[in-house]
Amino acid sequence: MHGALWLGRAIAVLVIASVITLLACSSQQPSEPSNSPGTGLSEADRRLLDAENEPQNWLMHGGTYREERYSSLAQISADNVAGLGLAWSFELDTNRGQQATPLIVDGVLYTTTAWSKVVALDAATGRKLWQYDPKVPGEAASRGCCDVVSRGATWYDGLVISATLDGRLIALDARDGRVVWSTMTVDDSWPYTITGAPRVMKGKVIIGNSGADTGVRGYVTAYDARTGQKVWRFYTVPGNPANGPDGAASDDVLKSIAAPTWSGEWWQAGGGGTIWDAIVYDAELDQLYIGVGNGSPWNHQVRSAGQGDNLFLSSIVALDAETGRYRWHYQVNPGETWDYTATQPIILATLRIEGRDRQVLMQAPKNGFFYVIDRHTGKLISARNFVPVNWATGIDQATGRPMEVPAARYRDGDFVLIPGPLGGHNWHPMTFNRLTGLVYMPIQESALLYANDPDYRYQRGLPNLAIDYPKNVLPDDPQAFEAVRDSLVASLIAWDPVAQREVWRVPRPGPGNGGTLTTAGNLVFQGTSGATFEALDARTGRKMWQFKAHTTVLGSPVSYRVRDQQYVAVLTGEGGGYAIGSPFLADPRRKPNGRVLAFRLGGTASLPRYTAATLPPANPPAAEFTAEQVRHGARIFAMVCSHCHGAGAISGGVLPDLRRSGFLPQREAWEAVVLGGLLADRGMASYAGHFSREDVEAVRAYVAQRAVLLRQREDASR
Numbered sequence: 001m002h003g004a005l006w007l008g009r010a011i012a013v014l015v016i017a018s019v020i021t022l023l024a025c026s027s028q029q030p031s032e033p034s035n036s037p038g039t040g041l042s043e044a045d046r047r048l049l050d051a052e053n054e055p056q057n058w059l060m061h062g063g064t065y066r067e068e069r070y071s072s073l074a075q076i077s078a079d080n081v082a083g084l085g086l087a088w089s090f091e092l093d094t095n096r097g098q099q100a101t102p103l104i105v106d107g108v109l110y111t112t113t114a115w116s117k118v119v120a121l122d123a124a125t126g127r128k129l130w131q132y133d134p135k136v137p138g139e140a141a142s143r144g145c146c147d148v149v150s151r152g153a154t155w156y157d158g159l160v161i162s163a164t165l166d167g168r169l170i171a172l173d174a175r176d177g178r179v180v181w182s183t184m185t186v187d188d189s190w191p192y193t194i195t196g197a198p199r200v201m202k203g204k205v206i207i208g209n210s211g212a213d214t215g216v217r218g219y220v221t222a223y224d225a226r227t228g229q230k231v232w233r234f235y236t237v238p239g240n241p242a243n244g245p246d247g248a249a250s251d252d253v254l255k256s257i258a259a260p261t262w263s264g265e266w267w268q269a270g271g272g273g274t275i276w277d278a279i280v281y282d283a284e285l286d287q288l289y290i291g292v293g294n295g296s297p298w299n300h301q302v303r304s305a306g307q308g309d310n311l312f313l314s315s316i317v318a319l320d321a322e323t324g325r326y327r328w329h330y331q332v333n334p335g336e337t338w339d340y341t342a343t344q345p346i347i348l349a350t351l352r353i354e355g356r357d358r359q360v361l362m363q364a365p366k367n368g369f370f371y372v373i374d375r376h377t378g379k380l381i382s383a384r385n386f387v388p389v390n391w392a393t394g395i396d397q398a399t400g401r402p403m404e405v406p407a408a409r410y411r412d413g414d415f416v417l418i419p420g421p422l423g424g425h426n427w428h429p430m431t432f433n434r435l436t437g438l439v440y441m442p443i444q445e446s447a448l449l450y451a452n453d454p455d456y457r458y459q460r461g462l463p464n465l466a467i468d469y470p471k472n473v474l475p476d477d478p479q480a481f482e483a484v485r486d487s488l489v490a491s492l493i494a495w496d497p498v499a500q501r502e503v504w505r506v507p508r509p510g511p512g513n514g515g516t517l518t519t520a521g522n523l524v525f526q527g528t529s530g531a532t533f534e535a536l537d538a539r540t541g542r543k544m545w546q547f548k549a550h551t552t553v554l555g556s557p558v559s560y561r562v563r564d565q566q567y568v569a570v571l572t573g574e575g576g577g578y579a580i581g582s583p584f585l586a587d588p589r590r591k592p593n594g595r596v597l598a599f600r601l602g603g604t605a606s607l608p609r610y611t612a613a614t615l616p617p618a619n620p621p622a623a624e625f626t627a628e629q630v631r632h633g634a635r636i637f638a639m640v641c642s643h644c645h646g647a648g649a650i651s652g653g654v655l656p657d658l659r660r661s662g663f664l665p666q667r668e669a670w671e672a673v674v675l676g677g678l679l680a681d682r683g684m685a686s687y688a689g690h691f692s693r694e695d696v697e698a699v700r701a702y703v704a705q706r707a708v709l710l711r712q713r714e715d716a717s718r
């Protein structure tokens with residue numbers, strides 16, 4: 001989950017234990033990778049392999065197969081970026097989260113948008129060429145942890161291929177947006193969603209999925225890019241032993257290596273291990289890396305009886321690209337128990353380390369360490385923390401395993417974990433600039449209290465964490481509230497991956513900033529949660545330029561060229577897991593729709609004026625509720641509703657603030673939404689299968705209490 005996780009460091013540091021232990025040997029299994037992408041490549045495959053030679057385009061999610069997100073265009077540079085202006089803007093159809101990286105192919109910009117829609121725009125003018133709506137059912141929204149976002153598409157030989165929130169993979173004709181093929185990639189009796197971008201290599205398109213916070217079993221599948229026919233599938237965790245092998249590429253390795261590391265009845269909640277972001281093809285070694293997510297449920301005690309490493313959770317796994325068979329793995333968090341994913345972006349590079357050129361991959365997963373790993377063997381080269389961490393004292397160089405602080409496992413008592421599940425770094429793409437040798441990375445500091453949940457039982461379709469999440473109580477006292485908010489620190493940092501040290505840092509207004517782009521013009525571009533889009537000097541971090549958007553700029557920028565003019569484009573739009581679940585972005589104004597923005601030197605366009613409509617006042621019902629109702633409702637709210645409507649029922653302005661809702665005063669109206677599914681089409685599914693009328697009335701009691709508090713505040717400030 002990259003959602004509503006807010007407990008601050010100020011509180012957290014009071015509770016840190018500092019016991020140190022050394023752990024046993026790791027189980028990395030090196031094997032011999034082959035050394036070339038092979039023969040029999042099509043024209044289309046070669047074009048992608050040589051993407052670096054087409055700097056006018058942005059053919060792939062990460063720019064090239066190395067996913068450096070580096071543009072060799074230098075018309076826009078640190079020297080002249082002050083003259084950068086808006087070339088055009090295109091308004092999207094919703095104010096929900098926009099996290100995509102656009103693609104640019106021969107003068108056309110293709111991007112996915114919220115609700116898994118796809119739009120094609122003229123990259124020089126912003127004129128719409130076509131738009132495609134896969135008609136994702138509104139109910140699919142409630143399966144996801146973190147808004148109805150989509151992080152991008154892949155392009156292959158005239159096809160634009162992207163996945164939908166409800167689990168379909170769809171190939172569109174790039175000329176007109178017509179569906180060429182569509183295939184269902186998930187079993188929809190489980191709460192799978194897809195928000196990540198597919199990747200394509202050698203005629204195969206690879207896609208993973210999300211859902212490990214509600215409870216699913218993770219896998220990636222390769223499909224023939226031209227037909228949508230399945231080629232292979234790799235599961236990251238063993239299935240229910242009673243069901244026998246899957247008939248998948250993962251069968252052998254799950255049996256020999258992974259199964260012995262699991263205990264208990266992990267399959268009940270799927271086990272987790274979803275691949276929801278990083279899928280990277282290594283053209284030099286002809287192998288694929290997948291970044292594997294957290295366990296389902298989170299709590300290792302519950303999931304696996306507290307036993308074993310639980311392979312391949314929280315691991316980077318290398319697969320044979322042709323067959324999907326296992327080559328090696330590196331597990332960043334053995335026995336994962338904190339929502340520490342290793343799904344974060346992976347960059348491939350050749351670094352000169354101790355006098356030797358090493359082919360490495362780099363990842364900064366949620367757990368707060370920056371890893372440099374040998375791509376041939378999966379062995380750790382180095383790791384260093386880039387944010388404060390309190391769950392480990394370091395990574396053992398010899399074994400590659402973390403030196404854990406035992407109390408962090410919250411077996412015998414609560415533990416305030418740093419970084420919290422928001423992650424020291426999350427999906428927001430980092431970049432690597434070969435000219436500066438630096439990695440540019442959006443990071444954040446946060447914490448969360450972990451406690452065993454003695455009442456946990458598996459409920460399909462609801463969050464299945466097996467921690468006592470509601471124990472993270474938001475303080476009502478305004479000063480305490482602000483202290484927690486201010487302890488959430490976010491930055492953009494430049495990191496030297498060879499020396500493993502920070503080179504510069506710029507502060508950000510809070511978590512939830514955009515991905516990065518770096519260019520040969522000695523620039524780093526990034527959007528912020530402060531509604532700005534900025535260009536910084538890549539060597540010094542000095543701010544060289546900024547543009548004021550109306551809303552958070554959460555997308556990942558790209559650069560391209562049309563008719564000798566260099567452009568930088570990015571998606572804007574509030575939303576995403578942090579924004580919809582965080583009480584700290586509360587703004588009593590309704591958020592505007594997202595946009596696609598494109599900039600060039602001398603651009604003179606401007607955004608249409610935006611006047612934010614103020615939200616209605618607090619609207620508490622006249623009804624009286626019991627303290628027991630409020631208490632019961634608060635727990636349900638924290639476990640379920642808060643991820644979208646905001647912790648403490650304080651909305652960030654994207655989804656309705658329930659304290660102000662017209663549905664709050666009347667029990668019947670409230671039930672029509674929460675049990676009757678009145679707003680299901682808009683992404684508010686019915687909870688009739690999970691909660692009784694009494695439960696739902698208790699949630700109303702809690703929100704009513706929050707509304708009374710809000711009214712008192714509003715009255716006081718009048």
Ligand code: HEC
Pocket residue numbers: 141142143144636637640641642643644645655656658660661662663664670673674679682683684685687699
């Ligand atoms: C996955 C996200 C999500 C979760 C979880 C969620 N909601 Fe919603 N909720 C929405 C969306 C989206 C809307 C409708 C937005 C719109 O109309 O544009 C909504 C609307 C509502 C409304 C109507 C508000 C209004 O004024 O229009 C109520 C009441 C409501 N939700 C209650 C709840 C309760 C109670 C829970 C927990 C049991 C809950 N929601 C959980 C997404 C969510």
